[in-house]
Amino acid sequence: MGIPKPTAERLARLAQLLEQRSDPEAPVSSAEIEYLTGWPSHTIRKDVSALGAGPEISTSTGYHPQRLSQAIRSVLGFTVEDHNCCVVGLGRLGSAFLEYTGFNGSPFTLCAGFDSNVNRVEILKADFPLYPAFKMKEIIPRLGIRYAILCVPPDQARQTALRLAEFGIVGIVNFTPVMLSVPPGVEIEQVSILDALGALAARRAIHERNDAREASIRSEK
Amino acid sequence: MGIPKPTAERLARLAQLLEQRSDPEAPVSSAEIEYLTGWPSHTIRKDVSALGAGPEISTSTGYHPQRLSQAIRSVLGFTVEDHNCCVVGLGRLGSAFLEYTGFNGSPFTLCAGFDSNVNRVEILKADFPLYPAFKMKEIIPRLGIRYAILCVPPDQARQTALRLAEFGIVGIVNFTPVMLSVPPGVEIEQVSILDALGALAARRAIHERNDAREASIRSEK
DNA sequence: TTGTGTGAAAGCTTTCACAGCA
DNA sequence: TGCTGTGAAAGCTTTCACACAA
Numbered sequence: 125m126g127i128p129k130p131t132a133e134r135l136a137r138l139a140q141l142l143e144q145r146s147d148p149e150a151p152v153s154s155a156e157i158e159y160l161t162g163w164p165s166h167t168i169r170k171d172v173s174a175l176g177a178g179p180e181i182s183t184s185t186g187y188h189p190q191r192l193s194q195a196i197r198s199v200l201g202f203t204v205e206d207h208n209c210c211v212v213g214l215g216r217l218g219s220a221f222l223e224y225t226g227f228n229g230s231p232f233t234l235c236a237g238f239d240s241n242v243n244r245v246e247i248l249k250a251d252f253p254l255y256p257a258f259k260m261k262e263i264i265p266r267l268g269i270r271y272a273i274l275c276v277p278p279d280q281a282r283q284t285a286l287r288l289a290e291f292g293i294v295g296i297v298n299f300t301p302v303m304l305s306v307p308p309g310v311e312i313e314q315v316s317i318l319d320a321l322g323a324l325a326a327r328r329a330i331h332e333r334n335d336a337r338e339a340s341i342r343s344e345k
Numbered sequence: 346m347g348i349p350k351p352t353a354e355r356l357a358r359l360a361q362l363l364e365q366r367s368d369p370e371a372p373v374s375s376a377e378i379e380y381l382t383g384w385p386s387h388t389i390r391k392d393v394s395a396l397g398a399g400p401e402i403s404t405s406t407g408y409h410p411q412r413l414s415q416a417i418r419s420v421l422g423f424t425v426e427d428h429n430c431c432v433v434g435l436g437r438l439g440s441a442f443l444e445y446t447g448f449n450g451s452p453f454t455l456c457a458g459f460d461s462n463v464n465r466v467e468i469l470k471a472d473f474p475l476y477p478a479f480k481m482k483e484i485i486p487r488l489g490i491r492y493a494i495l496c497v498p499p500d501q502a503r504q505t506a507l508r509l510a511e512f513g514i515v516g517i518v519n520f521t522p523v524m525l526s527v528p529p530g531v532e533i534e535q536v537s538i539l540d541a542l543g544a545l546a547a548r549r550a551i552h553e554r555n556d557a558r559e560a561s562i563r564s565e566k
Numbered sequence: 567t568t569g570t571g572t573g574a575a576a577g578c579t580t581t582c583a584c585a586g587c588a
Numbered sequence: 589t590g591c592t593g594t595g596a597a598a599g600c601t602t603t604c605a606c607a608c609a610a
Binding site: 126127129132133135136137139140141159160161162199200201202207209215216217219220221223224226227230231232271273278294295296297301303305311313315316317318319320321322323324325326327328329330 | 347348350353354356357358360361362380381382383420421422423428430436437438440441442444445447448451452453492494499515516517518522524526532534536537538539540541542543544545546547548549550551
């Protein structure tokens with residue numbers, strides 16, 4: 125009984141959602157989670173069930189938010205020291221992360237920034253140190269950084285990703301529009317706007333197609 | 346025979362990939378696409394097959410990139426006039442899109458930006474007009490904008506999304522960390538960094554779990 | 567009565583294996 | 589010999605329906 129990938133991704137998001145709640149003690153039902161997320165309540169129950177956590181997670185009035193999110197983090201292996209991140213490329217997009225407050229309270233810590241432009245590294249301010257790009261090789265292993273947020277210009281994306289993999293990065297959030305190929309063992313999460321828009325448009329096209337199809341089936345009868 | 350959602354999303358991405366190619370005439374094989382994307386070649390063949398496009402799409406040496414991407418766009422309904430987009434919220438992140446060149450050559454056009462801070466709207470420069478937020482109601486229908494890129498501060502996200510839906514937006518790319526609930530008929534694509542990192546960490550946890558499980562099974566024998 | 571937990575069924579998607587074509 | 593195309597099988601995930609607990 126392994127945990128299915130879609131289940132794990134839903135749970136990861138659910139944990140975040142639970143931690144945003146105002147009252148971490150007030151029970152939350154699967155129906156309420158359905159309302160907040162759009163996922164059907166039975167899917168949520170099944171997901172939680174797949175965790176294999178004990179009965180202290182839930183009562184007859186719903187789940188205990190804090191215990192549930194802890195159970196999720198523990199089963200998915202979200203421990204703070206494993207989740208140091210860095211931003212690579214400090215242009216408009218990359219530097220936007222320097223002032224992003226969402227990391228507080230999350231299991232991820234942003235602890236370094238890199239840019240090939242030494243000037244930019246010196247001018248920008250952040251709560252963590254910024255380095256010139258050639259120091260990646262030294263800093264990434266030293267700080268135990270495992271995840272990278274890639275915001276370099278498109279023409280440098282492939283090369284930079286390969287170097288990151290070499291230095292021990294295990295996951296890359298790719299904000300460039302370039303499709304990356306990396307060594308096995310490194311995971312990529314693609315977040316280009318064009319992909320996101322493409323996914324929306326594709327979903328919408330299916331809707332319209334299916335609606336049209338259903339309408340024509342109905343009219344045939 | 347509808348097109349499965351995962352298939353549609355892969356095809357949307359494939360079309361983009363094909364359009365980035367240097368030579369739009371040189372045939373591309375499913376094996377080459379496998380190398381570029383990581384998707385197995387038989388999945389790609391099945392996906393293309395699901396399009397139901399004619400035999401002019403492929404030869405015995407592979408697919409014709411240009412014709413294939415056109416077939417994808419036509420079946421998925423990617424026509425230029427349907428895909429006007431706007432950026433909502435012009436802070437660091439939102440304003441990064443103003444200088445983003447990736448939209449050229451894509452089926453999407455960025456044609457407006459909105460921010461509640463009138464000052465910011467006047468100071469920032471872009472190739473398309475920027476408006477104060479209260480004009481959304483007027484401008485979105487007038488320009489036929491269907492997709493919105495949401496970059497407002499977290500505490501305004503929910504409210505803004507609902508207004509966008511009201512004004513006729515059918516798809517929102519949500520860059521805020523807030524989970525949105527919108528009326529049916531509006532699609533959301535969530536791209537918060539925390540979600541992306543969470544997905545990476547979740548996938549990695551499964552890998553490690555499964556590897557450990559396999560190792561222990563092996564050692565039991 | 568209102569909620570979770572969970573085998574079993576249904577529904578999708580991917581994978582396979584091989585036919586067919588240039 | 590290289591490739592695509594595609595029914596059929598296998599493998600996952602979601603949905604259902606109902607048992608069970610407070």
